[in-house]
Amino acid sequence: MDFETLCVIWFVLEGVLLAGYAVLDGFDLGVGILHPFVARSDTERRLSMNSIGPLWDGNEVWLVTFGGALFAAFPNAYATVFSGFYTAFMLLLFALIFRAVSLEFRSKIESDRWRRFWDWGFFGGSFLASLLFGVAVGNAIAGMPLDAGGNVLATVIDQLNPYGILVGLMTVALFALHGGLFLYLKTEDDFQRRLRDWMWRSFGLFLVCYMLTTIYTIALVPRATTNFGHYPIAALIVVANVLAVANIPRCLHWGWPGKAFASSCVLIATLILLFGFALFPNLVTANNDPANSVTVFNAASSPKTLTIMLVIALVGMPFVVTYTGIIYWTFRGKVRLDAHSY
Amino acid sequence: MSIRFNVSVPGGLSFLIHEDFAEPVVGLDRFRPEDRPPTLLPFASYHVMIGLGMAFIGLTLTASILLWRGRLWNARWLLWIFVFAVGGAMAANQLGWVAAEVGRQPWIVHPPVEWTDDGDLVVGADGVVEYDERLGLRTSDAVSPSVRADQVLSSVIGFSLIYLLLGAAWLFVLDRKIRHGPDVPEQGPGGARDDLLGAATVRSSGAAGMTGAGIDSVDEKA
Numbered sequence: 304m305d306f307e308t309l310c311v312i313w314f315v316l317e318g319v320l321l322a323g324y325a326v327l328d329g330f331d332l333g334v335g336i337l338h339p340f341v342a343r344s345d346t347e348r349r350l351s352m353n354s355i356g357p358l359w360d361g362n363e364v365w366l367v368t369f370g371g372a373l374f375a376a377f378p379n380a381y382a383t384v385f386s387g388f389y390t391a392f393m394l395l396l397f398a399l400i401f402r403a404v405s406l407e408f409r410s411k412i413e414s415d416r417w418r419r420f421w422d423w424g425f426f427g428g429s430f431l432a433s434l435l436f437g438v439a440v441g442n443a444i445a446g447m448p449l450d451a452g453g454n455v456l457a458t459v460i461d462q463l464n465p466y467g468i469l470v471g472l473m474t475v476a477l478f479a480l481h482g483g484l485f486l487y488l489k490t491e492d493d494f495q496r497r498l499r500d501w502m503w504r505s506f507g508l509f510l511v512c513y514m515l516t517t518i519y520t521i522a523l524v525p526r527a528t529t530n531f532g533h534y535p536i537a538a539l540i541v542v543a544n545v546l547a548v549a550n551i552p553r554c555l556h557w558g559w560p561g562k563a564f565a566s567s568c569v570l571i572a573t574l575i576l577l578f579g580f581a582l583f584p585n586l587v588t589a590n591n592d593p594a595n596s597v598t599v600f601n602a603a604s605s606p607k608t609l610t611i612m613l614v615i616a617l618v619g620m621p622f623v624v625t626y627t628g629i630i631y632w633t634f635r636g637k638v639r640l641d642a643h644s645y
Numbered sequence: 646m647s648i649r650f651n652v653s654v655p656g657g658l659s660f661l662i663h664e665d666f667a668e669p670v671v672g673l674d675r676f677r678p679e680d681r682p683p684t685l686l687p688f689a690s691y692h693v694m695i696g697l698g699m700a701f702i703g704l705t706l707t708a709s710i711l712l713w714r715g716r717l718w719n720a721r722w723l724l725w726i727f728v729f730a731v732g733g734a735m736a737a738n739q740l741g742w743v744a745a746e747v748g749r750q751p752w753i754v755h756p757p758v759e760w761t762d763d764g765d766l767v768v769g770a771d772g773v774v775e776y777d778e779r780l781g782l783r784t785s786d787a788v789s790p791s792v793r794a795d796q797v798l799s800s801v802i803g804f805s806l807i808y809l810l811l812g813a814a815w816l817f818v819l820d821r822k823i824r825h826g827p828d829v830p831e832q833g834p835g836g837a838r839d840d841l842l843g844a845a846t847v848r849s850s851g852a853a854g855m856t857g858a859g860i861d862s863v864d865e866k867a
């Protein structure tokens with residue numbers, strides 16, 4: 304296989320990993336964002352945490368795999384991104400650590416103050432992680448100033464620009480919606496009924512951010528739309544994306560939470576697809592001088608590395624799909640509490 | 646440098662490296678001073694780590710003998726040592742990292758060295774190894790120009806704070822758990838067995854999940 308094909312294959316595989324991560328971890332981050340607002344009693348809060356209890360850490364593996372594959376397949380892009388987003392990624396790490404620990408610690412001690420502290424830790428970690436993912440994606444779309452060696456010439460303050468924050472808020476709203484739908488499928492009675500309002504609220508907030516982001520991107524980030532001029536067929540992704548957005552209120556209205564959740568999965572996956580399509584062939588866009596951009600071709604490892612990784616991916620993927628399937632099947636249905644729950 | 650209080654195994658390092666007790670081991674004197682790692686820190690951390698490991702083996706052997714004699718549960722002094730031994734295990738873990746990371750300086754990627762046919766290191770005219778710098782990467786060259794020192798410092802401080810907080814919370818929870826003591830074990834199908842295998846059977850049957858939700862916590866039919 305020639306070098307350029309390998310590079311493109313690995314770009315696509317990175318997209319698959321990112322989409323898998325966003326769809327899967329998206330709902331458990333969303334559960335964390337809604338947690339202190341929708342779950343009122345202690346039992347409800349335990350239900351909310353246990354709905355994602357057996358699933359969230361498996362979902363985060365997708366992020367680890369995404370980072371690991373980026374390091375091995377596109378080391379130059381990894382260096383640019385991880386150094387350039389150093390402060391943001393440290394905050395992200397703190398958020399993810401705090402969130403995980405909040406889940407584990409919260410129900411270990413029967414004290415209101417203790418539990419309330421970790422409830423808000425769970426919320427704060429989930430909210431901050433979602434926001435930062437969005438900010439990172441926003442900056443990737445808009446591009447950052449890079450020098451000829453691929454070093455980012457922007458600080459975390461520059462990265463918290465209006466566009467980055469807008470995409471960040473959109474991500475928070477989208478994950479809250481996605482998590483609300485998941486929680487709806489996992490709960491019953493009063494708790495479930497109360498989720499209804501929050502799903503509509505998150506959808507409303509998402510819709511506002513979604514439209515603002517679309518307008519902002521088309522008007523002010525010309526590079527994001529050039530690929531669509533070259534390949535008009537990609538308009539189909541846009542159509543699928545818009546249909547997925549439109550299907551969610553329809554399903555909510557008719558009371559089809561399963562279909563609404565499927566739509567939010569498609570919505571997230573198509574957003575990642577659009578992101579990848581807008582980015583290609585860049586991994587990190589230089590907005591000061593296009594020649595400094597880090598692309599799939601100038602950032603890739605040797606063909607030998609990419610080939611070996613491809614073999615590993617082809618062997619490993621069926622296992623991942625199988626164990627993920629088994630876990631989700633084992634923990635299907637409504638969430639129940641027992642002595643060993645969170 | 647002279648070594649005092651040494652437990653020497655003649656030819657031991659030669660055997661570990663070359664599987665031959667007579668083969669000479671290449672020393673740091675064959676490398677330029679600027680190509681050598683600092684020696685005190687890796688030496689000390691490595692030896693403390695090994696010392697801790699040996700101490701753990703000794704503790705375990707002592708406990709095994711006392712258990713065999715039926716006196717372990719009354720040997721409070723030993724049980725108290727075990728309470729704090731977890732700190733030693735963590736220290737050993739960190740010290741191993743220190744030995745590995747400091748010991749590989751000044752390189753992030755060590756350039757290859759050449760060997761003669763009879764297993765000797767190829768050295769230059771002045772008796773030390775001549776590296777091809779293009780094939781390696783020095784730590785000082787590997788630092789990213791887009792990460793500033795204060796960013797690294799603040800992340801180190803942040804990590805320290807978060808780990809201190811989590812460590813304190815962990816100790817608090819652990820202390821409560823220990824004071825609470827174990828629950829009365831559930832009776833298995835054939836009656837609970839009071840030995841290790843019995844305990845393992847109860848655990849693997851799904852009666853007790855490791856991280857929370859047991860198998861029956863989410864059951865459609867329930």
